[in-house]
Amino acid sequence: MMQIADLLLAWYGENGRHDLPWRHTRDSYRLWLAEIMLQQTQVESAKPYYQRFLDALPNWEALAVAPQDQVLALWSGLGYYARARNAQRAAQKIMTDFAGEFPDTPESAESLPGVGRSTAAAVLASAFAQQRAILDANARRVLIRTQAIRSDPKASKTLQHLWKLAEALTPADAHTYNQAIQDFGAIICLPRHPHCDACPLQRRCLAYAGGLSEQLPLPTRKPEKPERCVFFLQLEDHRGRIFLEKRPDSGIWGGLWCLPQLNQEGSSLPVLCDNQQQVLADGISLRERVRQFCALRHGLTVEVKALTMLQKHVFTHFQLHFRCILATVQDDQIVPGVADQILTGRWFTRENALAEGLPTPVRKILSQTS
DNA sequence: AACGCGTGGAG
DNA sequence: TCTCCAAGCGT
Numbered sequence: 001m002m003q004i005a006d007l008l009l010a011w012y013g014e015n016g017r018h019d020l021p022w023r024h025t026r027d028s029y030r031l032w033l034a035e036i037m038l039q040q041t042q043v044e045s046a047k048p049y050y051q052r053f054l055d056a057l058p059n060w061e062a063l064a065v066a067p068q069d070q071v072l073a074l075w076s077g078l079g080y081y082a083r084a085r086n087a088q089r090a091a092q093k094i095m096t097d098f099a100g101e102f103p104d105t106p107e108s109a110e111s112l113p114g115v116g117r118s119t120a121a122a123v124l125a126s127a128f129a130q131q132r133a134i135l136d137a138n139a140r141r142v143l144i145r146t147q148a149i150r151s152d153p154k155a156s157k158t159l160q161h162l163w164k165l166a167e168a169l170t171p172a173d174a175h176t177y178n179q180a181i182q183d184f185g186a187i188i189c190l191p192r193h194p195h196c197d198a199c200p201l202q203r204r205c206l207a208y209a210g211g212l213s214e215q216l217p218l219p220t221r222k223p224e225k226p227e228r229c230v231f232f233l234q235l236e237d238h239r240g241r242i243f244l245e246k247r248p249d250s251g252i253w254g255g256l257w258c259l260p261q262l263n264q265e266g267s268s269l270p271v272l273c274d275n276q277q278q279v280l281a282d283g284i285s286l287r288e289r290v291r292q293f294c295a296l297r298h299g300l301t302v303e304v305k306a307l308t309m310l311q312k313h314v315f316t317h318f319q320l321h322f323r324c325i326l327a328t329v330q331d332d333q334i335v336p337g338v339a340d341q342i343l344t345g346r347w348f349t350r351e352n353a354l355a356e357g358l359p360t361p362v363r364k365i366l367s368q369t370s
Numbered sequence: 371a372a373c374g375c376g377t378g379g380a381g
Numbered sequence: 382t383c384t385c386c387a388a389g390c391g392t
Contacts, residue, residue, distance in 0.1 A: 038388035045378065045387085079376025082391075116390050136388045156371075182388060191386065192381085222385085223373085252375070315376060316386090360377065 004146065004204055005171045011200040012180030015187065017043075021050055023179065028102035028127035029059055035119045036087050040080060043186070049078050060100055063091035072255050072357030081357075085255055086114030104128050117163075125174035133166035134178045135159070138185025143169075144217040145189060148206035153217040225314075229321045232259035232365065233290065235302060237329050241347040242366065243298070244356070252315070253359045260345070262293055262325070290325055298345050302327040313361045324365060 017023070020043065022034035033053060037046040053074045057063045063071065068088060075084035090112040094100060102123060103109050109120035121132035133139075143165050144153055151158045171177050188195045196202060196213050207213045235243040244257040287304045294300040308324040348356070353366055 035388065040375090040387060040389055041377080042379075042387050077377075079378090080389090082375065083389090086390080114390065118389065122388075134388080137386085138388065178388095186388085219385090254375090313376095317374065317376095 004201060005169055005177055007200045007204065008180040008184055009171075009173070009176060011188075012176065012183060016179060016183045017186075021047065026127055028123055030054065031126045032090075032102060032115075032119075032123050033087070035122050036083050036114055037078065039083060039119070041078065045078065049074070060091045060094050060102075063088055064095045068255060069257075069356060073355060074357075076256070076357040077360055077363065079360075081254055081256060083114055084357075085249060089113040090115060102127060104130075106132065121174075122178055125178050129175060131170060131172050131174045133163070133170040133174065134181075135163055135166045136182065138182045138189075139166055139178075141191065141217055142181055142185050142189050142201075145194070145207040145213060146201055146205045148210055148212060148216065150216070150218060152220065154220050223317070225318050227319045227321060229264045231262040231264065231286075231290075232322055232324045232362070233262060233294070234259060234324045234326045234365070235294065235300065235329060236327070237347060241349055242353055243300075243329075243345060243347055244353060244358075244362075245345045255357065256359050256362075257346075257348075257353065257356045258359055258362055259324070259365065260293070260298070262290065286325070290327060294327070294329075301330045303330055311361070320361075322361070 022030055025031065034046070034050060037050055037053075056070070056074055057066055066088065068085070071084050071088050072081060075081060078084075093112055094102060098108070103112075104124065106117070106120050106124065109115055109124060110117060112120075115123075118134045118136050121134045122136075124130040125132040125134070140153065140162055143149070143162050147165060149158065149161070151161075184201075188199050189201075192214075194213050196205075196208050199205065199208070202208055205213070207216045233243075237243075243260065245260050247253050247256055247258050249255050286307070290304050291302060294302045304325060304327045306326040308326070311322055311324075313320045313322070350366060354363065358366070
């Protein structure tokens with residue numbers, strides 16, 4: 001009787017996505033990069049980024065010595081930017097601590113920033129033909145269904161169990177099997193409405209046997225999405241250049257270039273949604289707050305020209321409402337003395353700005369108004 | 371252990 | 382429009 005691994009391998013031979021750009025290499029750099037890009041990211045989203053990144057930074061050394069801004073520009077739009085910053089740190093560690101080669105044990109691989117248990121296993125299996133089990137969203141879902149696991153899919157006890165199962169099922173040819181179970185999860189054992197009628201594991205699937213295919217995995221509770229409201233300052237100088245600040249590495253959009261952000265203090269969403277003559281809750285007019293902000297933070301004297309419509313950007317964990325404040329600098333000069341404290345701001349032409357690592361909404365704003 | 375971290379496609 | 386969630390990891 002064919003076991004699950006053999007059934008998956010047979011299915012994969014006929015139906016797998018053998019044309020993916022990272023499927024025909026054993027180069028650890030290329031395999032690792034694909035794994036990092038694909039974390040929490042769908043194949044179709046990562047595809048266009050992958051080849052572009054490799055063309056620009058084809059090996060560990062190139063990535064290790066690249067300017068961080070170049071790395072983030074190559075990642076711009078893909079999201080979860082800590083992946084890009086960690087990727088560069090990992091490349092640097094490989095150059096300094098591992099003689100330019102991806103390490104060949106799980107412990108050492110997992111010591112690289114951004115490389116966890118599953119990513120390490122995927123690279124070791126494919127680059128070095130080791131028998132290592134992965135446990136990503138696809139493998140997790142397939143195992144939960146075939147074994148009819150009814151516990152919380154994210155609970156640590158469940159994950160322990162799933163890792164045991166994954167390791168027990170993974171055959172010697174883990175490289176091929178890991179691809180197989182991921183393609184199977186993406187094509188047949190879908191998150192919603194799995195194609196059980198076309199499933200090669202139908203007779204091995206406890207969820208199918210129990211009529212639970214649509215109910216498993218058990219849904220996880222969705223945390224509430226708070227709403228945040230900010231203003232983005234679109235400052236232009238007399239030459240039409242735009243002012244951007246580099247965000248700190250920690251937090252949202254870490255390391256990216258962003259429009260200066262003016263937080264809305266002590267006032268609620270309805271105020272921000274109010275008309276353009278609004279006055280903030282502290283009694284200072286928006287126009288005056290902008291002028292203070294630019295003077296204190298950037299040493300710039302500005303004139304507020306306009307306020308755009310309310311726009312929205314949705315993250316996984318919160319919703320961002322924002323307006324852009326259009327303003328011009330009057331004298332094109334950074335105040336001497338204050339300039340020393342301006343570590344994070346620079347003027348860009350539109351074209352140069354769009355070549356940098358920008359958050360998606362900022363890229364949209366700058367593209368629209370150019 | 372629970373939360374922070376992006377974006378886009380599907381239904 | 383809204384909901385779900387995707388090749389996870391760091392803290």
